[in-house]
Amino acid sequence: MKANTEAIRLSSPNVPVSTALPAGTSAPDFALRSTPDQTVRLSEFRGRPVVLAFYPADWSPVCGDQMALYNEMLSEFQNLGAELLGISVDGAWCHTAFSRDRKLHFPLLADFEPKGAVARLYGVYREADGTTERALFVVNAAGAIHWSYVSPVGVNPGADGILSALEELQNNLEPK
Amino acid sequence: MNREPRSSIPRSKLTLPVANRDHIEGPIDAPVALLEYGDYECPACGQAYPIVKAIQKRMGNRLCFAFRNFPLTNMHPFAEHAAEAAEAAGAQGRFWEMHDRLFENQNALADESLAQYAAGLGLDARRLIKEIQAGAYIERVREDFRSGARGGVNGTPTFFLNGVRFEDGPDALLAAILNPD
Numbered sequence A: 001m002k003a004n005t006e007a008i009r010l011s012s013p014n015v016p017v018s019t020a021l022p023a024g025t026s027a028p029d030f031a032l033r034s035t036p037d038q039t040v041r042l043s044e045f046r047g048r049p050v051v052l053a054f055y056p057a058d059w060s061p062v063c064g065d066q067m068a069l070y071n072e073m074l075s076e077f078q079n080l081g082a083e084l085l086g087i088s089v090d091g092a093w094c095h096t097a098f099s100r101d102r103k104l105h106f107p108l109l110a111d112f113e114p115k116g117a118v119a120r121l122y123g124v125y126r127e128a129d130g131t132t133e134r135a136l137f138v139v140n141a142a143g144a145i146h147w148s149y150v151s152p153v154g155v156n157p158g159a160d161g162i163l164s165a166l167e168e169l170q171n172n173l174e175p176k
Numbered sequence B: 001m002n003r004e005p006r007s008s009i010p011r012s013k014l015t016l017p018v019a020n021r022d023h024i025e026g027p028i029d030a031p032v033a034l035l036e037y038g039d040y041e042c043p044a045c046g047q048a049y050p051i052v053k054a055i056q057k058r059m060g061n062r063l064c065f066a067f068r069n070f071p072l073t074n075m076h077p078f079a080e081h082a083a084e085a086a087e088a089a090g091a092q093g094r095f096w097e098m099h100d101r102l103f104e105n106q107n108a109l110a111d112e113s114l115a116q117y118a119a120g121l122g123l124d125a126r127r128l129i130k131e132i133q134a135g136a137y138i139e140r141v142r143e144d145f146r147s148g149a150r151g152g153v154n155g156t157p158t159f160f161l162n163g164v165r166f167e168d169g170p171d172a173l174l175a176a177i178l179n180p181d
Helices: A061-079 A092-102 A117-121 A160-170 B043-062 B079-091 B095-104 B111-120 B125-133 B138-151 B170-178
Strands: A031-035 A038-041 A050-054 A083-088 A108-110 A134-139 A145-151 B023-025 B032-038 B063-069 B158-161
Touching (some): A031 A092, A050 A061, A061 A083, A061 A160, A134 A160, B032 B043, B032 B170, B043 B063, B043 B095, B063 B138, B079 B111, B079 B125, B095 B111, B158 B170
Parallel strands (some): A083 A108, B032 B063
Antiparallel strands (some): A031 A038, B023 B063, B032 B158
């Protein structure tokens, strides 16, 4: 499947939002702001795995724990060759403040305008709340989704599933 | 630094205390096994500390308590060295004394304080600080952390009761131990 390189522009309101994109699907490309003057594009990371961590909001306690945990796990992710990107509908200035407060060492992307467009592409936008699901995607070096997982919004999904997926990629194994 | 090589934690035992590797209080084959993943600078761990003490007192030899490090070092700038200080004290045979000292002084965990606590416990404080500065226990602390991340530890404190992650707060631990369902 060919990656969609114009994800944001092409995103249609008809994209189904009830389910997260499953393993085997091409990961839709996107470009989102990581700071007020910097943009990160998923396809820039082609050639190595990327972890996309969608979370509902900066500052809420569980997200804080989840992002704090991943922050501590960065060297583990990097040892497995992977990049980590956090994504929520918060704006870039909000992300900047949150990131500084929590001393995060990975980018937080602002799925802010049009709101939740990337989350919709991945099937993890929560229409009723106006936020994203707490969802994880591990994208392989070729840009396909190797593993995805949606956690209950109030539950920190931890890092175990991500590590297992990255280890499978490193060992060229299929997802369990 | 002459350290005993320590075995890593087998996947099957991630959430149970491991003999000869973990710091434990109580017999390794006690009927109840309680494992804590904690951070010496974490306020919630500080609140859990007296609760664990009370449980240990109540249970005596029927409990094996083990502690593994899970420092959130970006959030808690002193947590890593504090964890290493406990390990360094352990190398001098006084892990639990340092562990207690750290939880009882969560607001004073800079290196100078660590040296003071070591001296107060009759340890070789210079050796302890030297080992910390040389990073002698970084790998050990990291292995604890990694095992936690693999075992479902998402924050601190996280307790495992007989190998199963305990989902309720520490306040509910004693009741769960006394009335297993």
